Amino acid sequence: MGEYLLEVQDLKTYFKVKAGRVRAVDGVSFAIRPGERLAVLFEDQDLLDLPESAMRKIRGGKIGMIFQDPMTCLNPTMTVGKQIGEALRIHLKLSKDEAQKRAIALLEQVGIPAAAERVNSFPHQFSGGMRQRVMIAIALACNPKLLIADEPTTALDVTVQAQILELINGVASDFGTAVMLITHDLGVVAGMTDRVVVMYAGKVIETAPTDELFENPRHPYTLGLLASVPRLDEERHSQLKTIEGAPPDLLQPPPGCPFMPRCAFARAICRTMPPLDPVAGNSAHLKACWVDVTDPKEQAYADKRRQARLDAMQAAIAKSAEAALQTLEEK
Amino acid sequence: MVDTLVASKTLVDVRDLKMYFPLTRGIVLQRVVGYVRAVDGVSFSIERGQTLGLVGESGSGKTTIGRTIVRLYKPTSGNIFFDGKDLATLHGEELRELRQRVQIVFQDPFASLNPRYTIGSLISEPMHIYKVASNAEIRERTVELLSVVGLRPEYIDRYPHEFSGGQRQRIAVARALSINPEFVIADEPVSALDVSIRAQVLNLLQRLQQQFNLTYLFVSHDLSVVRHVADRIAVMYLGKIVELSDRDELYAAPKHPYTRALLSAIPIPDPKIEKRRQRIILSGDLPSPIHIPSGCRFHTRCPMAQDICREVEPAFEAKEGREHYAACHFSERVTSPIE
Numbered sequence: 058m059g060e061y062l063l064e065v066q067d068l069k070t071y072f073k074v075k076a077g078r079v080r081a082v083d084g085v086s087f088a089i090r091p092g093e094r095l096a097v098l099f100e101d102q103d104l105l106d107l108p109e110s111a112m113r114k115i116r117g118g119k120i121g122m123i124f125q126d127p128m129t130c131l132n133p134t135m136t137v138g139k140q141i142g143e144a145l146r147i148h149l150k151l152s153k154d155e156a157q158k159r160a161i162a163l164l165e166q167v168g169i170p171a172a173a174e175r176v177n178s179f180p181h182q183f184s185g186g187m188r189q190r191v192m193i194a195i196a197l198a199c200n201p202k203l204l205i206a207d208e209p210t211t212a213l214d215v216t217v218q219a220q221i222l223e224l225i226n227g228v229a230s231d232f233g234t235a236v237m238l239i240t241h242d243l244g245v246v247a248g249m250t251d252r253v254v255v256m257y258a259g260k261v262i263e264t265a266p267t268d269e270l271f272e273n274p275r276h277p278y279t280l281g282l283l284a285s286v287p288r289l290d291e292e293r294h295s296q297l298k299t300i301e302g303a304p305p306d307l308l309q310p311p312p313g314c315p316f317m318p319r320c321a322f323a324r325a326i327c328r329t330m331p332p333l334d335p336v337a338g339n340s341a342h343l344k345a346c347w348v349d350v351t352d353p354k355e356q357a358y359a360d361k362r363r364q365a366r367l368d369a370m371q372a373a374i375a376k377s378a379e380a381a382l383q384t385l386e387e388k
Numbered sequence: 389m390v391d392t393l394v395a396s397k398t399l400v401d402v403r404d405l406k407m408y409f410p411l412t413r414g415i416v417l418q419r420v421v422g423y424v425r426a427v428d429g430v431s432f433s434i435e436r437g438q439t440l441g442l443v444g445e446s447g448s449g450k451t452t453i454g455r456t457i458v459r460l461y462k463p464t465s466g467n468i469f470f471d472g473k474d475l476a477t478l479h480g481e482e483l484r485e486l487r488q489r490v491q492i493v494f495q496d497p498f499a500s501l502n503p504r505y506t507i508g509s510l511i512s513e514p515m516h517i518y519k520v521a522s523n524a525e526i527r528e529r530t531v532e533l534l535s536v537v538g539l540r541p542e543y544i545d546r547y548p549h550e551f552s553g554g555q556r557q558r559i560a561v562a563r564a565l566s567i568n569p570e571f572v573i574a575d576e577p578v579s580a581l582d583v584s585i586r587a588q589v590l591n592l593l594q595r596l597q598q599q600f601n602l603t604y605l606f607v608s609h610d611l612s613v614v615r616h617v618a619d620r621i622a623v624m625y626l627g628k629i630v631e632l633s634d635r636d637e638l639y640a641a642p643k644h645p646y647t648r649a650l651l652s653a654i655p656i657p658d659p660k661i662e663k664r665r666q667r668i669i670l671s672g673d674l675p676s677p678i679h680i681p682s683g684c685r686f687h688t689r690c691p692m693a694q695d696i697c698r699e700v701e702p703a704f705e706a707k708e709g710r711e712h713y714a715a716c717h718f719s720e721r722v723t724s725p726i727e
Contacts, residue, residue, distance in 0.1 A: 184673040214445035214609065216670045219653040223669055241583050244655025248662035267659045283657065285587040287616040289639065290656050296594070297587035297616065303552040304582065370538075377542050378535040385527055 062202055062235050063120075064088040079307045083259035086333075089203065094229065094236040096250040096267070121196030121234075123225075125208040127188035131180040137164070137191045138176035144198045163194040167224060186217035190224065197228060204229060207239045222249060243286055247271060255279050258305050258315035261333060265342035275336050275344040275351070277320045277359075301366065314346070321359035321366070322348040398469075399571060399603050400457070401433040405466035405476070407449070407456050411678065424677050426452040428627035429466070431704075434620075436570075439597065439604040441618030441635070443611055443650070447674050448624040450607045451495075454573045457605070458492050459483060470571065488518050491564035495576035497556035501548040507534075508544035511563045518567050533562040536599075537592060554585035558592065565596065573605045578613060590617060611654055615639060623647045626685045627677055629704065633712040643707045643714035645692050648722050684717070692718055 070082035089095050124130040132140055141163055142156030151159065157176065164172035167190040180188055189209065196204055206225060210218040226249060229236045238250055246253055246267065253270045255263040255278070263276040274280045281300040287293075302319040305311055311318060313328040320327070326347045336342040348355055407427040412418040427449045434440045444450045456463050459475060468475040473486060491514075494500040501510055512530045515521065521529065531541040537558040548556055557577060564572055574593065578586040594617060597604060608614050614621055621638050623631040623646065631644040642648045649668045656662055670689045675681055681688050687697040696717055704715040716722070 186673050214674075215611075215653045216445060216649060217673060219667055219669050220671075222655075223667070242655065243583075243657035244662070247657050247659040248655050248665075271657065271659050282584060285584060286657055287590075287612045288656060288658075289612045289615065289651065289654055290658070290661060293616060296591055299587040299591060300584040301588070303554060303585065374535045374538065374540055377540045378531050381531045381541040381544065382528060385524060385531070 060090060061088040062091045062093075063237075074308075077308050080259050080310055081307060083310070085256070085259070085261050087254050087261065087264065089235050089237060091202065092233050092235055093252065094226075094238065094250045096246040096253045097237065097239045097256060119199075119201055120203045120205060121199070121201035123189070123192050123196050123204065123206040123209045126212050127180075127185065127192045128212070130192060131188060133180055136177050136179055137183070137194075141176075141191070141195050141198055144195060148199045159198070160194070163198060164191070166197075166228065167191070167194045168220075169194075185213055186220060189213060189217075189221050193221075193224060193228065197232065197234070200232060201234060203235045203237060205237045205239070208241070209238070210245065211240075211242075218245075225249075243283065255282075258310055259307060260315055260330075261345065262316065263342075263344045263346075264333070265336075265339075269339065269342050273342070273351075275342065275349075276316075276346050277322045277348070277350055278316045280350060301363075301370075321363040322346075322350060322355060323362075324348070397435050398433045399436045399471060400605070401467075401469040402453075402457070403431050403467040403469070405430045405453065405456065405468065406464040407452050407461055408464045422678055425627050425680060426677060427456065427463075428677075428680070430624075430627075430629050432622055432629060432632060434571075434603055434605065436603055437597075437601050438619045439606055439617055441614035441621040442605060442607045442624060443609065443614050443621060444624030445609060445674055447626075447677065449627040449677070450609075450624050451575055453624075454492060454575045454605060454607050457573060458487065458490055488567050489569050490571045490573070491567070491569040492573040492575060493557070493560050493564050493577050496580045497548075497553060497560050498580070500560055501556060503548055506545050506547055507551070507559050510548070510559060511566055514563060514567045520567060529566070533566055536565070536596070537562045552585070553581045554588055557581060557589050561589075561592065561596070565600070568600070569602070571603045571605070573607065575607045576609070577606075579608065579610070586613070593617065611650060623650065626674060626680060628685065628715065629713075630686065630716070631712075631714045632704075633714075637712055643712060643719040643722055644686075644716045645690050645718075645722055646686050647714075649691075684715070692721060694718070 065088065066086045068082055068085045072079040072081055138157055138160045141160040145151045145156040145159055161172045161176050164176060169175055169187060169190055180191070183191060209225065210221050213221060222245065225236065228234070240246060250267050252266050253264065254261055255276065257278050263270070263274070263279050270279065271283065274283055281298070284298040285300060287297060300319055305315055305318065313330050317323045317327045331345045331347045333343045333345040336344055350356070405427055406429055408423040408425050410420045411422045411424060413421045430453060432440065442450045442453065452461070455461055457468055457475065463476045466476060470486060470490065475486060478486060508530050511533055512526050515526045515529065530544065534541045534544060539555060539558055548559065551559065577593065578589050581589060590613065596602060606614060606617050615635060618635055621633065621635055622629045623644065625646050631638065631642065631647045638647065639651065642651060649670050652668045668691060672689050675688055683699045684697040684702050687693040690697065702715045702717045704713055706712065707714050707719050
């Protein structure tokens with residue numbers, strides 16, 4: 058491994074359900090360097106199963122995890138001190154007293170006032186933001202090398218979100234911990250990370266350094282996602298750009314590029330999945346797309362297709378409405 | 389009452405609305421031990437065809453306002469004038485009639501649509517309740533509504549679980565529009581949806597507003613979404629409106645430190661801006677609406693708080709421009725968020 062702290066190669070996670078197999082993660086590769094902050098941009102939050110096998114020693118010890126909802130992820134019947142101490146006692150073999158002491162120190166570090174008293178409180182006695190702080194304390198307890206934060210602020214309010222992001226950033230640089238941030242919020246990605254992996258329907262479709270990705274997105278999905286979010290710092294537009302359609306059903310993913318059904322740039326070749334190849338002139342920027350979206354000819358083609366598709370959709374709706382009315386009249 | 393000149397333009401006029409929920413103790417003999425002051429004296433008005441954005445953190449009371457206006461709750465005190473009639477005190481048949489003109493779209497389309505009804509019957513249910521037309525006409529109108537919100541009318545006999553989140557929210561919108569309301573309350577209509585779907589639903593809501601000359605109360609916690617849809621914006625904190633102003637002015641020159649902090653807390657999807665931005669990070673969480681702080685209710689988290697803020701509650705008054713209201717003793721010191 059050498060250079061990398063974590064390297065994931067061709068990871069597949071399929072879930073067996075009654076109706077077949079849900080291909081939640083479908084051949085994903087990426088790597089994280091020590092101290093790096095990586096974002097995994099992911100639209101369907103629930104699907105990401107994390108790249109760790111049954112290595113209990115690593116889990117909690119070398120890799121800490123922050124979950125989305127602090128309300129459901131903390132044990133309501135245990136004091137927060139015990140929950141923080143649990144990992145310490147298992148991984149570092151600390152005694153009860155030592156674990157308690159370290160738990161208090163950790164709570165102070167994550168900014169909980171009167172930590173020595175709050176350590177014996179139960180999760181329901183904390184507010185949402187405070188619970189998320191407790192979870193961060195648990196994740197950091199054993200000085201992990203990697204912190205995985207799965208939508209750490211989605212359940213929180215904006216002002217509290219700012220506090221928590223600041224805290225994660227702060228502790229990560231203090232401890233030299235690498236951070237893997239899983240989110241759908243482009244704003245959070247922009248402020249927090251060094252590199253981004255964009256996923257769609259279980260596949261990595263683009264990866265690049267954060268600045269490069271926002272400045273020069275090369276995959277039609279990334280392009281569409283960036284254009285569809287209303288931004289505070291921009292002129293207001295009367296209409297938002299949209300990505301038509303919905304993400305595919307992962308039980309029966311379409312063959313070829315999973316974004317093809319929604320993509321205006323799509324063409325015949327997209328029926329085979331494109332490889333994740335470096336963009337010309339930048340080896341750190343990879344994309345899985347056959348089309349060069351910066352080509353003006355391609356853009357003109359895409360605009361035309363987008364318009365044609367909208368027209369076709371409206372026509373289809375109108376036609377179907379007519380047919381439905383006709384049958385009504387016949388009745 | 390509202391004088392006639394104003395009444396022609398103003399559709400909704402909320403005056404000093406209060407909604408307290410009692411806290412009780414004991415099982416058989418319940419004693420009231422306190423109140424959750426969810427909405428604590430709120431006044432605003434909305435002109436016909438306009439959109440008022442209502443912004444605030446969870447627990448600020450914004451959803452309660454929406455639900456009180458459609459009278460899912462009976463307000464503790466205050467008035468809700470809708471086209472001159474007071475919704476807060478109406479009951480029986482009069483309320484039923486007025487409700488026909490006020491509809492609500494809820495946040496979570498997975499919870500708000502009955503899974504045992506086909507979408508056709510969901511959309512036509514309000515029309516059957518108000519007996520607006522014959523059954524055949526209602527069916528016809530349902531078909532039309534489906535195409536208006538961008539769904540294929542041949543789906544009319546399917547069930548909600550067969551649709552994605554965005555499509556379900558379209559169904560909820562069609563249901564709300566079925567009896568031709570004038571005023572629609574949209575309670576976080578896009579918060580439960582995927583990012584790539586949100587833009588579709590927002591565009592739909594805007595198109596419908598123009599098409600049917602609707603008036604919206606758009607409740608959301610997301611200031612960037614509200615900026616996109618609203619003409620005027622009210623910012624709520626702990627049951628009170630702390631600032632109310634035209635959209636552009638609110639973003640360019642906020643007059644309340646809470647608005648300022650909210651604006652600075654929103655991440656902007658651009659790493660260059662994000663990395664050199666100065667954030668105002670508020671300390672702590674929203675105080676409990678059972679024990680509201682004395683004086684200005686924001687003083688416990690306010691970076692500019694002085695002694696006067698702890699004792700005297702600031703008046704909600706016009707600042708500078710006529711139409712810009714804020715409740716802060718030091719509003720002239722609040723700086724612009726986007727430098």
